[in-house]
Amino acid sequence: SLNERLTVVFRKLKGHGKLTEENIKGILREIRLALLEADVNFRVVKDFIEILRKRSIGQEVLESLTPAQQVIKIVNEEVTNLLGGERSSLNLTGSQPVPLMFVGLQGSGKTTTVGKMARHLVRGNQQPFLIPADVSRPAAIEQLRQLGESLQVPVYTPQPGDSPVAICKKALDEARGRGCAAALIDTAGRWHVDEPLMEELRAIQRAVNPKEVLFLADAMTGQEAVNVACKFDEVLNITGVILTKMDGDARGGAALSIKSVTQKPIKFIGTGEKLDDFEIFYPERLSSRILG
Amino acid sequence: VLGKKKIDEETFENLEEILITSDVGPRAALDLIERVQKKVKYGEYDKADRIRNYLKDEILQILAARQQSLDTSKATPFVIMTLGVNGSGKTTTIAKLANQFQSEGKKVLLAAADTFRAAAIEQLEVWGGRLGCDVIKQKKGSDPSAVAFDAVHAAKARKADVLIIDTAGRLHTKVNLIEELKKIKRIIEREHPGAPHESLLVLDATTGQNAISQAKTFRETLGYTGIILTKLDGSAKGGVIVGICDELEIPIRYIGIGEQMDDLREFNAREFVDALFD
Ligand SMILES: Nc1nc2c(ncn2[C@@H]2O[C@H](COP(=O)(O)OP(=O)(O)OP(=O)(O)O)[C@@H](O)[C@H]2O)c(=O)[nH]1
Ligand SMILES: Nc1nc2c(ncn2[C@@H]2O[C@H](COP(=O)(O)OP(=O)(O)OP(=O)(O)O)[C@@H](O)[C@H]2O)c(=O)[nH]1
Ligand SMILES: [Mg+2]
Numbered sequence: 001s002l003n004e005r006l007t008v009v010f011r012k013l014k015g016h017g018k019l020t021e022e023n024i025k026g027i028l029r030e031i032r033l034a035l036l037e038a039d040v041n042f043r044v045v046k047d048f049i050e051i052l053r054k055r056s057i058g059q060e061v062l063e064s065l066t067p068a069q070q071v072i073k074i075v076n077e078e079v080t081n082l083l084g085g086e087r088s089s090l091n092l093t094g095s096q097p098v099p100l101m102f103v104g105l106q107g108s109g110k111t112t113t114v115g116k117m118a119r120h121l122v123r124g125n126q127q128p129f130l131i132p133a134d135v136s137r138p139a140a141i142e143q144l145r146q147l148g149e150s151l152q153v154p155v156y157t158p159q160p161g162d163s164p165v166a167i168c169k170k171a172l173d174e175a176r177g178r179g180c181a182a183a184l185i186d187t188a189g190r191w192h193v194d195e196p197l198m199e200e201l202r203a204i205q206r207a208v209n210p211k212e213v214l215f216l217a218d219a220m221t222g223q224e225a226v227n228v229a230c231k232f233d234e235v236l237n238i239t240g241v242i243l244t245k246m247d248g249d250a251r252g253g254a255a256l257s258i259k260s261v262t263q264k265p266i267k268f269i270g271t272g273e274k275l276d277d278f279e280i281f282y283p284e285r286l287s288s289r290i291l292g
Numbered sequence: 293v294l295g296k297k298k299i300d301e302e303t304f305e306n307l308e309e310i311l312i313t314s315d316v317g318p319r320a321a322l323d324l325i326e327r328v329q330k331k332v333k334y335g336e337y338d339k340a341d342r343i344r345n346y347l348k349d350e351i352l353q354i355l356a357a358r359q360q361s362l363d364t365s366k367a368t369p370f371v372i373m374t375l376g377v378n379g380s381g382k383t384t385t386i387a388k389l390a391n392q393f394q395s396e397g398k399k400v401l402l403a404a405a406d407t408f409r410a411a412a413i414e415q416l417e418v419w420g421g422r423l424g425c426d427v428i429k430q431k432k433g434s435d436p437s438a439v440a441f442d443a444v445h446a447a448k449a450r451k452a453d454v455l456i457i458d459t460a461g462r463l464h465t466k467v468n469l470i471e472e473l474k475k476i477k478r479i480i481e482r483e484h485p486g487a488p489h490e491s492l493l494v495l496d497a498t499t500g501q502n503a504i505s506q507a508k509t510f511r512e513t514l515g516y517t518g519i520i521l522t523k524l525d526g527s528a529k530g531g532v533i534v535g536i537c538d539e540l541e542i543p544i545r546y547i548g549i550g551e552q553m554d555d556l557r558e559f560n561a562r563e564f565v566d567a568l569f570d
């Protein structure tokens with residue numbers, strides 16, 4: 001782990017008196033390696049190491065009797081700060097049904113997470129309405145229908161041939177008629193660089209005015225996480241991020257990249273395939289996981 | 293002399309950035325750079341293009357050794373099983389493989405052995421319908437090994453050339469789910485000795501260093517005979533496959549380049565390396 005590696009680095013430096021710029025370089029190299037291995041974006045790591053460098057040549061490390069502990073403390077603080085900020089909850093303000101949109105790359109966990117969010121809302125006494133707006137993936141509509149059925153939550157039945165925008169408009173009307181508190185929109189997975197499909201998301205957004213546009217990110221995403229999140233944010237002005245598949249052993253550095261670059265809050269995490277594998281996000285836990 | 297050293301450092305830093313941002317990983321990147329540094333001759337340190345080509349060649353050597361296509365004529369029925377983490381593209385890849393084999397004149401049978409996830413069976417059935425290909429299935433929640441059992445028998449009875457078995461996505465860290473895969477494999481082998489003739493690990497090209505953990509863990513706990521790298525049609529380069537090839541020496545059969553049934557290509561090391569440096 002980074003903790004262990006830094007302790008080894010510092011042990012080698014013991015008895016050399018004050019820490020020098022050279023010592024700091026060695027320490028920062030270890031931290032850089034740990035972050036890159038955790039999939040934090042190359043550029044994000046560069047900027048982050050610079051922040052760390054400025055803090056580690058400061059009094060708190062150089063004057064400390066336990067510089068290793070001090071550096072580790074600083075790294076943890078900076079990562080947690082980057083990941084956290086104000087604890088962000090779901091925005092369910094405004095007239096009901098409050099539309100919530102779920103977007104992201106292919107296979108990132110959107111449909112399953114719509115189900116998880118529905119269960120979360122039911123437990124909070126808010127009746128959700130599910131809207132399957134993915135008309136391209138085979139059996140995507142059926143997938144959401146089955147999830148809704150398992151929760152005994154109503155799901156819109158799209159008319160064959162209807163576009164995603166038409167589906168959302170009609171579904172929202174039905175949700176309103178049913179008196180549902182929230183309308184959850186499942187969209188098809190798509191590349192951030194697919195302009196027509198990104199425009200389709202914009203069209204859905206313009207048509208239904210969602211209170212939340214939640215970007216789903218797979219915890220194991222690599223270096224491209226930054227570009228993907230940036231593009232989705234640029235096109236839609238996302239309101240939050242949900243990290244999925246956190247029950248694996250991916251370090252999750254993509255989260256740090258996404259958060260630091262978009263500044264949008266990570267609101268929830270997916271921790272399994274069942275609909276109750278859904279938790280509120282805690283930055284300190286992810287911080288120690290990324291650092292390894 | 294000082295100026296020369298600076299150019300040399302900058303060239304290697306730029307190359308390291310290309311490798312890392314392509315998900316090759318920092319240790320693998322450093323290892324590759326060091327191998328290249330040994331090759332660069334004294335007078336070449338300011339020739340950035342030549343150094344870049346040394347690096348490309350180094351990677352090409354690693355990948356070309358793993359460019360081995362699949363030969364389904366080795367057995368009848370030739371049984372293929374897909375495996376991999378959730379959402380990596382297994383089911384869609386099966387449709388692509390079926391399409392490929394059918395275009396070669398083979399009779400293909402599919403098995404919907406993901407009996408767990410919502411609409412997994414229906415998803416494969418839609419593809420079967422589009423391909424004109426039968427899908428062996430049972431009720432949702434049934435034992436995937438039972439589906440595999442039925443499928444092997446059906447493949448023999450119907451004289452299918454290829455049988456492709458879809459399994460549920462599972463994280464490599466879930467021991468009980470790995471056990472489930474082992475049982476499916478045992479049943480297949482028991483009903484058709486030698487089968488599955490190919491077990492394909494389906495890896496998502498947008499995945500970072502965790503792909504190495506996936507490749508290693510599936511290898512240690514279960515074993516597989518080929519890799520398919522999907523979603524290479526986006527911006528991700530799939531560089532993590534370099535380290536995987538170097539260490540695990542498992543063939544890369546195909547790449548997935550889209551969501552339709554003809555979005556499959558045989559893995560080509562040269563094209564892959566060129567794309568890495570695009
Ligand atoms: N282990 C684990 N699996 C998850 C999690 N969230 C989703 N999955 C699984 O990931 C796979 C993909 O989930 P989907 O909900 O179909 O993903 P999607 O984003 O809707 O996919 P597309 O619509 O094709 O883009 C499924 O096997 C899910 O069960 C999670 O938090 N942990
Ligand atoms: N762009 C692109 N999308 C792909 C590719 N392969 C699969 N997909 C998409 O990725 C998503 C997940 O594909 P699936 O085939 O359902 O993946 P899976 O591994 O079977 O998922 P689970 O069974 O839930 O684990 C779907 O939206 C597919 O269309 C590919 O090569 N390129
Ligand atoms: Mg979906």
Ligand SMILES: [Mg+2]
Binds near residue numbers: 382412459461
């Ligand atoms: Mg599948």
